[in-house]
Amino acid sequence: MLQKPRGTRDFLPAEMAQRRYIERRMRTVARSFGYGEVQTPMFEELELFTLKSGEGIIGEMYAFEDKGGRKIALRPEITAAVVRAYVNEAQVAPKPLRWFYFAECFRYERPQKGRYRQFWQFGCELIGADSAAADAEVIALAYELLKSSGVRFILKIGHLAPMKHMLAGLDAVEQKKVMAALDKRDTDLLETTLAAIGHPDLFEPLVRLITAATLNEVWDVTGDIPEKERIEETFRYLAAQNIPFVQNFGIARGLDYYTGMVFEAFADNLGAENQILGGGVYRLAHLFGGKDVPSCGFAIGFDRVMVSLGEIVPEAAPVVAVVATPGTRAAAYAAAAAFRAAGITVVMDVMDRSFGAQLSSALKSGASYAALIGEKEAAAGTVTLKNLAQAAQKEMNLTDAVDEVANGSC
């Protein structure tokens, strides 16, 4: 028997119902903030991703040459593609642009809990605005999206400026090493790294920076920096919306293109791959040949959210099983059409089962009602509507039966 490729999954109807339920809730939140959905190609020119993230990521991508010799990659993330689309199609659109997407990505990595080779991201990008209000809006949206899913998470917010000010005396390679240690909150690694590059004096203030619980503790370490006002304003806006978060000025993320506010969210029941959201303020458009534009965005690891949520029970719409005999199928089809016209889901036997077996099958499949149409009902032009949860039934007109199911009077 053939197996599915490593790191991929099949989703059967029960699981898809759960995934679509959460997806729908997230879409509703994104739209409520005025964000419109965009879709970009599932594959792009390889260069799009190497420009953004460096050649080193080729090893973790599904990269290949197409039949025309073009270097192509299945998208490993969506932000780069969205910015490319912006540069191609929407540079002159009125600002700001509020976009969201829900789409699958592909990475050639070792699968483990919450990590698959095909996975879905729900993300948002706010393009063209550069303000504390913009930062706060995107973070609030990220928070509300996660909240709408029901997942338990902790939101952590930081900013690259304080860290970068303190590391201003280091060269780029040294900065990168130190920031990696800060991002991991690994003080042992931080100490040895700083000692190795001859800046042991930075250890104590950097530890104070990443463990600071309030902004004033941050300014105590950094002094007044130009970004102070912007950061304080953003935090005020978040507090005004009662958005709970912890500050963490050790967040460095990829660092390559993030330029300001950065934030992450973690679920506590996921093991090693527990980050469910990441984002920040970035500048990418100029890399892809566009005019530079300030942007802020994030992506949610949708699969990790689903893993963290575990079993959920989406609100189910009623299902009517129309039960008929061979002689009453014509009347049964008419009844099915009437229910469907009212937006109600209808299933009918297609296995030539007996009347009783049809009812049994309806019960097992989880239908909420059975509409019984035997010789008696067909002759009278009625249906007997049986509420399967309560085992109560009543013969009535078809229109009354449709009304009863539609109004959920069960």
Place this chain on the structure above:
RNA sequence: GCUAAGGUAGGGUAGCUGGACAUCCUAUAGGACUGUGGAUCCUUUGACCCGGGUUCGAGUCCCGGCCUUGGCCCCA
């Protein structure tokens, strides 16, 4: 890329100190039952991940691969 554990019907399992038609539960399909059977009973369908090796004989032991699940690395 590194590392640990694992892989027996669709799902869950027993067998795994080598030995005859591989156990049980559940599920599928059909029937008992021709209009109210989520039940019960009967029947059916259905598996040793793949390939080598050792052996008279391999689900069981050995090697390799594939896949799964954790952890590391990475995390755009």
